[in-house]
Amino acid sequence: MVKLIHTLADHGDDVNCCAFSFSLLATCSLDKTIRLYSLRDFTELPHSPLKFHTYAVHCCCFSPSGHILASCSTDGTTVLWNTENGQMLAVMEQPSGSPVRVCQFSPDSMCLASGAADGTVVLWNAQSYKLYRCGSVKDGSLAACAFSPNGSFFVTGSSCGDLTVWDDKMRCLHSEKAHDLGITCCDFSSQPVSDGEQGLQFFRLASCGQDCQVKIWIVSFTHILARSTEHQLKQFTEDWSEEDVSTWLCAQDLKDLVGIFKMNNIDGKELLNLTKESLADDLKIESLGLRSKVLRKIEELRTKVKSLSSGIPDEFICPITRELMKDPVIASDGYSYEKEAMENWISKKKRTSPMTNLVLPSAVLTPNRTLKMAINRWLETHQK
Numbered sequence: 060m061v062k063l064i065h066t067l068a069d070h071g072d073d074v075n076c077c078a079f080s081f082s083l084l085a086t087c088s089l090d091k092t093i094r095l096y097s098l099r100d101f102t103e104l105p106h107s108p109l110k111f112h113t114y115a116v117h118c119c120c121f122s123p124s125g126h127i128l129a130s131c132s133t134d135g136t137t138v139l140w141n142t143e144n145g146q147m148l149a150v151m152e153q154p155s156g157s158p159v160r161v162c163q164f165s166p167d168s169m170c171l172a173s174g175a176a177d178g179t180v181v182l183w184n185a186q187s188y189k190l191y192r193c194g195s196v197k198d199g200s201l202a203a204c205a206f207s208p209n210g211s212f213f214v215t216g217s218s219c220g221d222l223t224v225w226d227d228k229m230r231c232l233h234s235e236k237a238h239d240l241g242i243t244c245c246d247f248s249s250q251p252v253s254d255g256e257q258g259l260q261f262f263r264l265a266s267c268g269q270d271c272q273v274k275i276w277i278v279s280f281t282h283i284l285a286r287s288t289e290h291q292l293k294q295f296t297e298d299w300s301e302e303d304v305s306t307w308l309c310a311q312d313l314k315d316l317v318g319i320f321k322m323n324n325i326d327g328k329e330l331l332n333l334t335k336e337s338l339a340d341d342l343k344i345e346s347l348g349l350r351s352k353v354l355r356k357i358e359e360l361r362t363k364v365k366s367l368s369s370g371i372p373d374e375f376i377c378p379i380t381r382e383l384m385k386d387p388v389i390a391s392d393g394y395s396y397e398k399e400a401m402e403n404w405i406s407k408k409k410r411t412s413p414m415t416n417l418v419l420p421s422a423v424l425t426p427n428r429t430l431k432m433a434i435n436r437w438l439e440t441h442q443k
Contacts (some may be wrong), residue, residue, distance in 0.1 A: 065101045069094055069108075076118045080125030083142060087116035096143065106145030111138055114217045117160045122168045122185070124437060129171055131159035137173045139188065149188035154417060163204040165212070169413055170227070172203025172213055180215055182229050188394075192229030192414065196221055203245045207262050207278070214278075217241030222266055224278065237276075249382050252277070265299030299327025310380050310400060311356045319344070333357060375434050379404055379413050387431055388424040392417070395427045 072089035079085075083104075084096045092108035093116055114133035121128055127148065135156045139148040153159050157177035164171050166186065169181045178196040183189070199219030206213040222237035222245070235384040247367045264276040294315040299307070304325055305317045319342050325333075333342075340352045359382065377384045377397035384400040392412035397402075401413075403422055410419045 066094065067094075067096065067101065069103060072115075075116065078120050078128075080121040080128075080142070082125065083121070085119045085121065085128055085142075087119040087130055089115040091116060091132070093119055093128070093140070094148050095128075095145075100302055104145070109140055109145055109147075111150070114158075117159065120163055122164045123166060124168060127164075127168070129164065131162040131173055133158040135159060135175075137162050137171070137183070139171075139185070151181075151188060151190070152184055153179065153181060153257070154190070154193060160200060160202055160216075161204045163206060165206050165213070165227075166208060166210040170210075172204050172206070172215075174204050174215055176200040177235070178217065180204075180225070180226075180229075182227075190417070194225065194229045194231065196223055196234070199241065202232050203266070205246045205264070207247050208251065212278075214245055214247075216245045216266060220268060220270070222276075230373075237266050237274060238270045238272060238438045240269035243267050243269060247278075275354075299330065301326050303327060304330050307360075309382065310403070312399075312403065313356070316344070316349075316353070330357060331361060372437065374430070375437065383435060384430070387427040387434070389427045390424055391419045391421040395430055398424060398426075 067086070070086065070088040070090050070092065074086050074088045076084045077084060082098055084098060084101070085093060087093045088147055091112045091114060092110055095104045095107040095109070097103065097104060112132035112134050115131045116130050119128060119130045126142055128140045128142050129137060130140065130358055135158060137151045137153070137159050140146070141148055151173070153173060153175050154169070155175060155177050157175035157179060159173050159175050159214045161174045162171060169185055170191065172180060172184045173183065174180045177196065178200060179193060179203055180195065181193045182191045184191045196215065196217050199217035199221065201215050202217035204213060210227070212224055212232065215223050215225065217243035220238035220240055220242055221234055222242065223231060224233040245264060245266040252261045252263060261277045261279045264278050266274050266276065301321055301324060304320055304327060308314060308317050308320060323342055335350055335354055338344045338353060344350050344353070367382055371383060375383055377400055378394065379400040380397055382397070384395070384397045387395045388398045388401060389395050390401055390412070392414060394412070394414045396413070400434065404413060405422050408421060411417060412419055
């Protein structure tokens, strides 16, 4: 039996989204407002409507506790509200300024994901209101987002029909064409499914599309993480293009060799097979010191490939070089980098963060001695 018990008609334009907490109903609209209603009698709260956005509000969602409400808008912002008094807690601007189409809290309320029309997705720290990580999909705008029940990964859906799985470090674990047309919504079942034979847990995911289809997926974090690690290994070895090799040379302060390597069509596979003889005889690098430096860097690259296969912690890897850090420093964006790589980044590029693309407040780099000691302890344990 279905029975209508109440109709709300307070918005002045299309209503785009509604969301429940344990005691409230939230709605948002093209009229730029968010409205809050009590579930007891559906009366509007005294501090409603919530007003800040300058353009249409596309999505709203409650934190798991129900004490915080997030709203996102065409104006390029995601706003956090205190549901008890309507106070605005934070305004978080999408780095690209693109219209924000979807937002979603993680199950532990620690993070908030926001997806924009230009395909960028940002993971915010919902406690400090600061940007944590950002990424982007290849094509289309983001229209859907859902966290797994355990919070270890989340999924985004795009207007091009692509379904993308991200981990909590904003690494893309899996992406595929899920629907012929755009994805409109996706959500996880709250109950995992167990594999009786191996004892693995899977999560059921439903995706809805403009192709008139609803698809049910089985997602295993263990499997997609293994696939991602395998993909990273390929990225560091045979799958490198000649352009990737050129980028790597520049990062190692060997940009003078880019022309020679390109002339000899050195890709990732060829790079790892270079020897002191081939550097001298085939590439005609006359300087003994330069040949020694190249060989040393290639050996470090080979070591990195081996480290990845042994499960090196992601926090030990420099975000710029994607190599194990030897001399980690903390930049003013709060992230740690290899000192030499970050110094080169600041000197050769605009003073922006490699992680967030935002302007760095300062160029000062502080030695991260705690991280360096942790890396050394890890090396002593895993590379004997």
